[in-house]
Amino acid sequence: MVLKKRLDFGFNGFQVPTIPRAPRSARRRGPQKKLVEDGQICAFELLASIAGKLLQESESSSASSHASPGNSQPAFGKDVKQEIQDEHKPPKDECLDHGCSEESVSLELTSKSIDQKCTPKEFLHAESDTALEHASIITNSGSSDKVACQTKSVIRSSKPTLHNYSGKLGRGSPGIGESSYGNLGIPKDSEGLETGGCNRANTCSSKDPMELHAEYPATVNGDNNDKLSLYRDLIPNASFSRHRNDTELGIRDDDENFSRCNKLSTKVKVFRPPSRIGDRRLRKLLTSKYWKVAPKLSECDNLRYDGGVKPTYHKRKIFYNRERSQRDTLCKRRKMVERSSVVTSDGGFSGESVSYSPEKGMNGDKSVPAANGVSSSVIGPQASLHSKESHVKFRIKSFRVPELFIEVPETETVGSLKRTVMEAVNAILNGGLSVGVLVQGKKVRDDNRTLLQTGISCKDNLDSLGFTLEPSPVQAPPSLCPVDLPPLSCEASVPLPRSPSTPLLDSGISDAISDPPPLTNSGSLAESNHESVSSLIDPLTNKAMPECQAIVALPDVNMEPLAAVPVNQKSKRSELVQRRTRRPFSVSEVEALVQAVEELGTGRWRDVKLCAFENADHRTYVDLKDKWKTLVHTAQISPQQRRGEPVPQELLDRVLAAHSYWCQHQAKQHGKHQVCVPRITDTSSTDRHGAERYSAIV
DNA sequence: CTTAGGG
DNA sequence: CCCTAAG
Numbered sequence: 243m244v245l246k247k248r249l250d251f252g253f254n255g256f257q258v259p260t261i262p263r264a265p266r267s268a269r270r271r272g273p274q275k276k277l278v279e280d281g282q283i284c285a286f287e288l289l290a291s292i293a294g295k296l297l298q299e300s301e302s303s304s305a306s307s308h309a310s311p312g313n314s315q316p317a318f319g320k321d322v323k324q325e326i327q328d329e330h331k332p333p334k335d336e337c338l339d340h341g342c343s344e345e346s347v348s349l350e351l352t353s354k355s356i357d358q359k360c361t362p363k364e365f366l367h368a369e370s371d372t373a374l375e376h377a378s379i380i381t382n383s384g385s386s387d388k389v390a391c392q393t394k395s396v397i398r399s400s401k402p403t404l405h406n407y408s409g410k411l412g413r414g415s416p417g418i419g420e421s422s423y424g425n426l427g428i429p430k431d432s433e434g435l436e437t438g439g440c441n442r443a444n445t446c447s448s449k450d451p452m453e454l455h456a457e458y459p460a461t462v463n464g465d466n467n468d469k470l471s472l473y474r475d476l477i478p479n480a481s482f483s484r485h486r487n488d489t490e491l492g493i494r495d496d497d498e499n500f501s502r503c504n505k506l507s508t509k510v511k512v513f514r515p516p517s518r519i520g521d522r523r524l525r526k527l528l529t530s531k532y533w534k535v536a537p538k539l540s541e542c543d544n545l546r547y548d549g550g551v552k553p554t555y556h557k558r559k560i561f562y563n564r565e566r567s568q569r570d571t572l573c574k575r576r577k578m579v580e581r582s583s584v585v586t587s588d589g590g591f592s593g594e595s596v597s598y599s600p601e602k603g604m605n606g607d608k609s610v611p612a613a614n615g616v617s618s619s620v621i622g623p624q625a626s627l628h629s630k631e632s633h634v635k636f637r638i639k640s641f642r643v644p645e646l647f648i649e650v651p652e653t654e655t656v657g658s659l660k661r662t663v664m665e666a667v668n669a670i671l672n673g674g675l676s677v678g679v680l681v682q683g684k685k686v687r688d689d690n691r692t693l694l695q696t697g698i699s700c701k702d703n704l705d706s707l708g709f710t711l712e713p714s715p716v717q718a719p720p721s722l723c724p725v726d727l728p729p730l731s732c733e734a735s736v737p738l739p740r741s742p743s744t745p746l747l748d749s750g751i752s753d754a755i756s757d758p759p760p761l762t763n764s765g766s767l768a769e770s771n772h773e774s775v776s777s778l779i780d781p782l783t784n785k786a787m788p789e790c791q792a793i794v795a796l797p798d799v800n801m802e803p804l805a806a807v808p809v810n811q812k813s814k815r816s817e818l819v820q821r822r823t824r825r826p827f828s829v830s831e832v833e834a835l836v837q838a839v840e841e842l843g844t845g846r847w848r849d850v851k852l853c854a855f856e857n858a859d860h861r862t863y864v865d866l867k868d869k870w871k872t873l874v875h876t877a878q879i880s881p882q883q884r885r886g887e888p889v890p891q892e893l894l895d896r897v898l899a900a901h902s903y904w905c906q907h908q909a910k911q912h913g914k915h916q917v918c919v920p921r922i923t924d925t926s927s928t929d930r931h932g933a934e935r936y937s938a939i940v
Numbered sequence: 941c942t943t944a945g946g947g
Numbered sequence: 948c949c950c951t952a953a954g
Contacts, residue, residue, distance in 0.1 A: 821948065821949075822948065822949085824948075825948095845943070845944085846942095846943095847942075847943070847944095848941085848942060848943085863942075863943090864942085864943085864944095864948085864949090865948075867943075867944075867945095868948070868949090871944095871945085941954100942953100942954080943952100943953080943954075944951100944952090944953085944954100945950100945951090945952090945953105946949100946950085946951085946952105947948100947949080947950080947951105
């Protein structure tokens, strides 16, 4: 129920990633979402204070139904504040760089209460007994009843967290942590818990997991619901998950590898039933709660395991869906991206998939099937500790390498191409990447803000949570052009051979990557700089969360008010979904398109797609339609005005012929069989082949 | 989901 | 290419 409102804290000022984003002018895609930006608000204090208030309010409001305010709210507020400060102290940068952040990131926000149904007592009981289980169970509904309990638990967990944090950082001001606890009135036992659970032990343990993750980016969660995963500690699990993950990764990693995708298509399909719409939706609403990575994953997993499920899609619709889905999978970005996630940033890379473990609404049943419990691996005993607190668990399966535009002479050798690509990749990786966090598609900049404040809570936002890798501002690899922009440049020198271009590029990249450096697309990017990134996520869950920021689980909502402050929702929503990579039509494609249109006419793009581009997953019928549109336009302008790879005049003539013909005929009406002979009327000059064809056809 | 158009 | 309004 909780609606997210905008969490805009800061201002617009977030810096756009170095990579120049596509022109498209900031699409207004974003309108729907409000940006979350952070500004750097110096006045934490202010925030804190406000936060406190907000929290309270939100809580009450968030309670969807009613407000059961009061309670310990105040405490929360304080807590938050303190936390903020804590976080603050340590420069975020450091954290990221060193990887501290990673740990911290993986907060387990177990949310608030197990569920409303549960009585506090039960809850506690459960906690002790089934701590493990609890982890999985997260409920948003902040039931007022439980508040007390929750709070308590929260506190405990938090404490450890704090300790860790401070410990690591060394800066944490002890005082703060304590005070917070004090406020909360944490029981002593908490200490025991904390110690045991989170701190050191956790840290250590966490590392392992991290490593694992690094290797197997995909990680974990597969189980989702079942939650075997609860026992995260169990190694077996880990391995298990990895397995899956790997597979997944393969699939989803590249947008570019269509071929691969195709092969996998069956699986893929399964994965994303939603089809295009889904796609779009995703993009649009990364945020929307609908978008749950976890579920998808789970789905996938299930399917796979089941093995049996082979989707046979006969209907064309499905067909498309499949296509879409593939695309989605691939892109993500984009995304996902998507993302997912979602998620994409201008800057560029989107964390491929993020899984969140938090389950909302589950009432204690972990068994719940599809639910969301993606992050199986996540929880563990520790969870028990934290149970009440809200920890946000998420796992980043992999990061995609940012899109690169590479321009090289055709005469370039493959080897040099590889090198170039490699350099580009290395430059990016080594140049310093920073991790960006996207919430609802909006980049969240304020590093000091707590997750909660940012709106990342177990409750809702996880759906829309995304991570991105952004190039650090400094470097700009020479050869590469980041993302879209410069395609224009290509004009001058013939860039990539058209047909092969794409493939070439792809292959090149992969090679390059695999080649020299350890880097691998498969999410393993982690190494070098990224490790931190990758580690970020998953591991934490596993062990103790090193830095759990104990935040009271408040509904995201709470934060919103804060957000309200400065920014206009209009700001550039920049990130969100990444635009698809530009893939200029090759002459052969144009030819195929022309051919198809000549036969089918305009207005039947889906059929055109099917007939001529069935295997080109990256060409949607909309793309074809658009291409036709541009072809017509191109044909009508002087050659000098044309840009890009020149299209043979002959084809253009056919385009005009077909265009005029079908326009007159309004061909679309019925399907295929239109017999009329085509006399291409106008386009006098154009006739030539066109006419012939028409007659021939049908 | 498809089309058709505008951006 | 993206986004949307309309079927």
